[in-house]
Amino acid sequence: MTLAPRGWVIAKDMSDDAADVQRVLAGDVDAYAALVDRYYDRCARYAVRMLGNRDDAEDALQATFLRAYRALNRYQERDRFSAWLYRILVNQCRSVAARRAHRDRVFVREEALLLNAPDRRPNWSGEDEEFVQRVLNELDPLLREAFLLKYIDELSYEEMSAMTGVGVSALKMRVKRACDRLRERWERIKDD
Amino acid sequence: MIHASLLRRLRISTLGAGVLVASAISASAQDTNPLAKLEPGGNRFVIELLMDSATAAGLPSRPLLSKALEGISKKADGKRIVEAVRKRLLFLRTARGVLGPVDDEELSAGAALLEAGAKPAQLELFRPRRKGHNDLEAFIVWADFLQRNVPSEEAYSAITKLWVDGADDETFRSLWTNVQSDISQGLNPGTALQNRIRETPGRASPVPVKPPEG
Amino acid sequence: MTDSELHPYVEWIAREASRPVITDQAARDRVMAAVRAEPLPRSYFGLWGRLVRPRPVSLSPVAGALLAAGLVGIGVLAGTVTHNRDGQSTVGQPRAAVASRLPVSDTVVRFVYVAPQASKVYVVGDFNGWDTTKTPLMRSATGGVWTVDLPLTAGRHTYAFVVDGSWSTDPYAPLAPDDGFGHANSVKLVRRGTSL
Numbered sequence: 001m002t003l004a005p006r007g008w009v010i011a012k013d014m015s016d017d018a019a020d021v022q023r024v025l026a027g028d029v030d031a032y033a034a035l036v037d038r039y040y041d042r043c044a045r046y047a048v049r050m051l052g053n054r055d056d057a058e059d060a061l062q063a064t065f066l067r068a069y070r071a072l073n074r075y076q077e078r079d080r081f082s083a084w085l086y087r088i089l090v091n092q093c094r095s096v097a098a099r100r101a102h103r104d105r106v107f108v109r110e111e112a113l114l115l116n117a118p119d120r121r122p123n124w125s126g127e128d129e130e131f132v133q134r135v136l137n138e139l140d141p142l143l144r145e146a147f148l149l150k151y152i153d154e155l156s157y158e159e160m161s162a163m164t165g166v167g168v169s170a171l172k173m174r175v176k177r178a179c180d181r182l183r184e185r186w187e188r189i190k191d192d
Numbered sequence: 193m194i195h196a197s198l199l200r201r202l203r204i205s206t207l208g209a210g211v212l213v214a215s216a217i218s219a220s221a222q223d224t225n226p227l228a229k230l231e232p233g234g235n236r237f238v239i240e241l242l243m244d245s246a247t248a249a250g251l252p253s254r255p256l257l258s259k260a261l262e263g264i265s266k267k268a269d270g271k272r273i274v275e276a277v278r279k280r281l282l283f284l285r286t287a288r289g290v291l292g293p294v295d296d297e298e299l300s301a302g303a304a305l306l307e308a309g310a311k312p313a314q315l316e317l318f319r320p321r322r323k324g325h326n327d328l329e330a331f332i333v334w335a336d337f338l339q340r341n342v343p344s345e346e347a348y349s350a351i352t353k354l355w356v357d358g359a360d361d362e363t364f365r366s367l368w369t370n371v372q373s374d375i376s377q378g379l380n381p382g383t384a385l386q387n388r389i390r391e392t393p394g395r396a397s398p399v400p401v402k403p404p405e406g
Numbered sequence: 407m408t409d410s411e412l413h414p415y416v417e418w419i420a421r422e423a424s425r426p427v428i429t430d431q432a433a434r435d436r437v438m439a440a441v442r443a444e445p446l447p448r449s450y451f452g453l454w455g456r457l458v459r460p461r462p463v464s465l466s467p468v469a470g471a472l473l474a475a476g477l478v479g480i481g482v483l484a485g486t487v488t489h490n491r492d493g494q495s496t497v498g499q500p501r502a503a504v505a506s507r508l509p510v511s512d513t514v515v516r517f518v519y520v521a522p523q524a525s526k527v528y529v530v531g532d533f534n535g536w537d538t539t540k541t542p543l544m545r546s547a548t549g550g551v552w553t554v555d556l557p558l559t560a561g562r563h564t565y566a567f568v569v570d571g572s573w574s575t576d577p578y579a580p581l582a583p584d585d586g587f588g589h590a591n592s593v594k595l596v597r598r599g600t601s602l
Contacts, residue, residue: 029442152423264536
């Protein structure tokens, strides 16, 4: 195995990501802005859905892109940059969630309000984002994480395993449980 | 290098012939078979074959010999020694699959980490190599946490957090020292780790550094 | 589970959650502001940047050359450098007590075990073929602390103590994985030129 040369040679056939990484490592900090622009929204979608609010999500995103920047010399071209970045993102979201675990208890009260308020029942035509977020927030964090990676980011189980450090069968179990919980929720409220 | 010389001097016995030589391991300069304490045939033969398999697969056989000697020393049953050696070979193979062409020391440390309960997928993050640096300290600290029954994902999370942050060996070592101290004062290992990781600084707040010219 | 097997409600949740999340440029600007305040990623200094930066330790040229050749560790040098009257230093032979019987090693490492009541303590590990009688520790004058100094190759070493016949780990060292024989082991990491 040979490592591709770092920083000094920019090959013509490299993907945009790899080329931008090489530029940053060669000293061009502004090249990092291209990477941020390319991935910020997609990472934001995961972070917001995972953490349930934008403030926490922005903290996680900030930390993610900063850490990725610091660790840039560890990224090797043969890894997909997005997968490598996502690994950091998943970890950062876990950190942020752990630090603010006390906030999750608030959602229990909100669910009670939700069930008693008929105008907040789900319907099939474009429920607002807030409602879907509440539903996701009710999932256990580990189940939510697996569900998002599988169905929102559409990753394979192998990719998810590399990202989370969890075995494939455990991940499949978590995804299944997430779907079960969501289905149960539907059963509970559909007849209201 | 000790490993190269050991490989040169090892001649693995085939059916009915040969003597195992491994003088780099024992302090004695004589040519004695360190597995002599295991009676020939059966278990000893299997161990020698396992060492042969390791060499053929480009894996170090020294850790296998070491495990066998350890078992002999601890007066373990022959079958148990074979099992332990076999298990170690399996973990060396797996470590090779995940970490790639790292040197023997890192490979052994990675295998030990798997032995301690880390999952192969978790080692994926450590595949990229930094020249002039190895991850031995991180692997050792991580394996220790697993041995102390810190939950697997918490240990993984803590170690990777530091690693991605560019933590040096000192940082891993300090984390270990602090967590161990907390555990010895009665704190639950998982909790101890969570506390200490929370207080471990990310890289110090950015200090404007004048970049070198050119 | 494939998408076609998803319950319609679950599929709907997934679809809604997959909608893009709108972010504003200000957040991205904040990221770049933080990035610009950082030192450049280490690779900028070259792959060997960390190794070529000046080190605080200064050694005589002879000692420095020996160290760079990986033949002796700092621990050994500290014990053997002598100065003659001209102020120049010379390096004596590394301590030979155990060195002649073990392979060329990098660093002398101290093993310590506290056991005031014990009568015999040995260290046993991958560096001495797990021989339980090869490496005794010496008891201190006050009687409670047992030590031995060993030259070890750089890298990870597994070991344990045998205290009056019983296996014991080192309470001040990380744990190794289960040995497979019902006992626990400890780990020492030896770096070229330093010891832990």
